[in-house]
Amino acid sequence: MKHLKTPESLLFYMMLIREFELKIAEMFAYGKLAGTMFHLSVGQEATSVGTIAALEEGDFISSHHRGHGHMIALGADIKLMMAEMFGKRTGYCKGKGGSMHIADIELGNLGANGIVGAGIPIATGAAYAVRYRGGKQVVLCPFGDGAVNEGVFHESLNFAALHKLPIVYVIENNQYAMSTSVTKSTSITDLYKRACAYGISGEFVDGMDVEAVLETTKKAVERARRGEGPTLIESRTYRYYGHSRSDPAPYRTKEEEEEWKQRDPIKQYQRKLIERGIITENDVKKMGEEIQKILDEAVKFADESPYPEPSEIFEDIYA
Amino acid sequence: MKEMTYRDAIREGLWEEMKRDDRVCLLGEDIGVYGGAYKVTRGLLDEFGPMRVLDTPMSEALIAGAAVGMALVGLRPVAEIMYIDFVTLAMDQIVNQAAKFHFMTGGKVKVPMVLRTQGGTGRSAAAQHSQSLEAWFVHIPGLKVVMPATPADAKGLIKAAIRDENPVIFIEHKGLYNLKGPVPEEEQIIEIGKADVKKEGKDLSIISYSKMLHTCLSAAEKLEEEGISTEVLDLRSLRPMDDEAIKKSAEKTGRVLVVTEANKTAGTSAEIFARVTELVPKARVARIAGKDVVIGCSPVLEKSSIPSEEEIIEAAKKLLES
Structure with a gap:
């Protein structure tokens, strides 16, 4: 993706995702948002940005319920995103989709999904369509660790491997499917090892390291584009907040949370880029200010936008 | 053709x-x-x-x-x-x-x-x-x-x-x-949502679809032999449903029998029945649907789980008497 070619841009988009999510938490507290179904991806920014940075314009991605980061990394208009969170008609989906279904096909996003794992066969079908039309695009299919225990995971990976489809499956393993830890739900906790059941490459990557995620995904995307078939990547990460805004995460310890926060993907990368002399502390500060400006404008836009008319519920059911 | x-x-x-x-x-x-x-x-x-x-x-x-x-x-x-x-x-x-x-x-x-x-x-x-x-x-x-x-x-x-x-x-x-x-030899595209009158009649309407339509047509022939003019409406599409055609037939005959192979409870027969009463409140309506059973393998069991021609004829006559 052209807008994610430099280290500074990787950092900027990670910071934008983080601050967007924090703004959502704030707006939620003010009662500004539609509902409580907001699944924040704070902590997982390196995975969203690193995987999407490996794509080219024209490629596709299927998203899921924790999908704000995907949209932002794709270069979404923050105003239209915020308006959708507010349930306003100026939002990406006219207030009809909300946080869980926010998507824009023009950005290559095939749709976000409220059903765990449901995007996997859809992305797989899209990859088949690319092959059918002789296209060179690749489909990125991210999902959480919970999704690997859905039947469609198996059905889709088997099919994609069989046909060597141009698709990259990414397990964003934040280690909890709602409240249930991977250790309590899954017999083999190294999730990437499932790739061997389909005879495809399985890769493990540190999901808190944006450059590592980018490198691993890039190789997988190139393989897919060359016609060598799918890859299953496990990007191990952590969500700092609960499952949604109604979850205080009583199922894990504060010590565990602190341990992961020590490896914060954004702070880590800021440090790295300053050490390399690519940016200064002052640049980071400026980025932060620019982001706050973007978010303030987005909140203003969303706040001032009209709600849909009640009658709009009857529109867009059929094309 | x-x-x-x-x-x-x-x-x-x-x-x-x-x-x-x-x-x-x-x-x-x-x-x-x-x-x-x-x-x-x-x-x-x-x-x-x-x-x-x-x-x-x-x-x-x-x-x-x-x-x-x-x-x-x-x-x-x-x-x-x-x-x-x-x-x-x-x-x-x-x-x-x-x-x-x-x-x-x-x-x-x-x-x-x-x-x-x-x-x-x-x-x-x-x-x-x-x-x-x-x-x-x-x-x-x-x-x-x-x-x-x-x-x-x-x-x-x-x-x-x-x-x-x-x-x-x-x-x-x-x-x-x-x-x-x-x-037809030439290309024909049938609009989704349009029902079709498969047989005209004036005393009674039977509304059905899919294979059960043929059982209804056969029952209608027998009723005709007894002097009962029976219209048979084939819905063809169930969503959207052709309210206009349902209304037209129900208004014409005033008596509507709904017949489905699908079983009765919360089934399509309930929806069609309700639409008839909403569209033409004065029409008399009855329904025959598949029985609320698990379908058995034996041909005898299988047959008894869905409406028969005899049941349709009987229900039609009862509706006319009401």
């Missing part, structure tokens, strides 16, 4: 649409080399090749989900679920995905896909291969549901379904595949 079977009519519809539009492709279990469990797709693999006639693994959720993904990226897939009973394995992709994507994205994407399947009794296929589950789909905004009863309607509606911009559930009946009937 040419004579052909229901099976051949659907195949010809698929063939013509695949010739016309190279975005149209088929996917499903055993549809290629084997030609489909009921041989509807026989010969299409040789004509169009394995990319466009795709034999899938036994993965119903993948079949439905992949069709959604293919449709999103610009193809016009026709997915086959071998028996309607197997849709339980694919329901999320149909109900939560195919039906919702257009709305959830604020109208930005379309899902122009067809899901072909077949249901119904008549082959002693027992409890898990004989059901009439159409009500599940009829209940879902975002889907269209068609159930043709004749070869001409089957061909005209499969073509319309493929050209539709929305997900269409196309439900065939396993007991109709060998039925022969006239099919």
Whole structure:
């Protein structure tokens, strides 16, 4: 993706995702948002940005319920995103989709999904369509660790491997499917090892390291584009907040949370880029200010936008 | 007009649409080399090749989900679920995905896909291969549901379904595949949502669809012999349902008998019955539906689970006396 070619841009988009999510938490507290179904991806920014940075314009991605980061990394208009969170008609989906279904096909996003794992066969079908039309695009299919225990995971990976489809499956393993830890739900906790059941490459990557995620995904995307078939990547990460805004995460310890926060993907990368002399502390500060400006404008836009008319519920059911 | 079977009519519809539009492709279990469990797709693999006639693994959720993904990226897939009973394995992709994507994205994407399947009794296929589950789909905004009863309607509606911009559930009946009937030589596209009066009459209307329509037509002939002029309305589409045609017939005769193979409780007969009373409150309405039972294997058990011609005649006479 052209807008994610430099280290500074990787950092900027990670910071934008983080601050967007924090703004959502704030707006939620003010009662500004539609509902409580907001699944924040704070902590997982390196995975969203690193995987999407490996794509080219024209490629596709299927998203899921924790999908704000995907949209932002794709270069979404923050105003239209915020308006959708507010349930306003100026939002990406006219207030009809909300946080869980926010998507824009023009950005290559095939749709976000409220059903765990449901995007996997859809992305797989899209990859088949690319092959059918002789296209060179690749489909990125991210999902959480919970999704690997859905039947469609198996059905889709088997099919994609069989046909060597141009698709990259990414397990964003934040280690909890709602409240249930991977250790309590899954017999083999190294999730990437499932790739061997389909005879495809399985890769493990540190999901808190944006450059590592980018490198691993890039190789997988190139393989897919060359016609060598799918890859299953496990990007191990952590969500700092609960499952949604109604979850205080009583199922894990504060010590565990602190341990992961020590490896914060954004702070880590800021440090790295300053050490390399690519940016200064002052640049980071400026980025932060620019982001706050973007978010303030987005909140203003969303706040001032009209709600849909009640009658709009009857529109867009059929094309 | 040419004579052909229901099976051949659907195949010809698929063939013509695949010739016309190279975005149209088929996917499903055993549809290629084997030609489909009921041989509807026989010969299409040789004509169009394995990319466009795709034999899938036994993965119903993948079949439905992949069709959604293919449709999103610009193809016009026709997915086959071998028996309607197997849709339980694919329901999320149909109900939560195919039906919702257009709305959830604020109208930005379309899902122009067809899901072909077949249901119904008549082959002693027992409890898990004989059901009439159409009500599940009829209940879902975002889907269209068609159930043709004749070869001409089957061909005209499969073509319309493929050209539709929305997900269409196309439900065939396993007991109709060998039925022969006239099919127009020239191209005919039958509008989804339009019912058809299969027999005119003035004393009584029978509303039905799919294979049960033929039992109703046969009952209507017998009633006619007894001097009862019976109209038979074939709904053809269950979603959208042709309220105008229902109203017209109910107003004309004032007495409506609803007949479905699908079982009674919360079934399609309940919906049709309710619509008649809403549209024409003064009409007298009765219904005969499949029994609320699990379908048995033995032909005797199977037969007793669905409405018979005798039951229809009896109910019609009772309705006339009321």
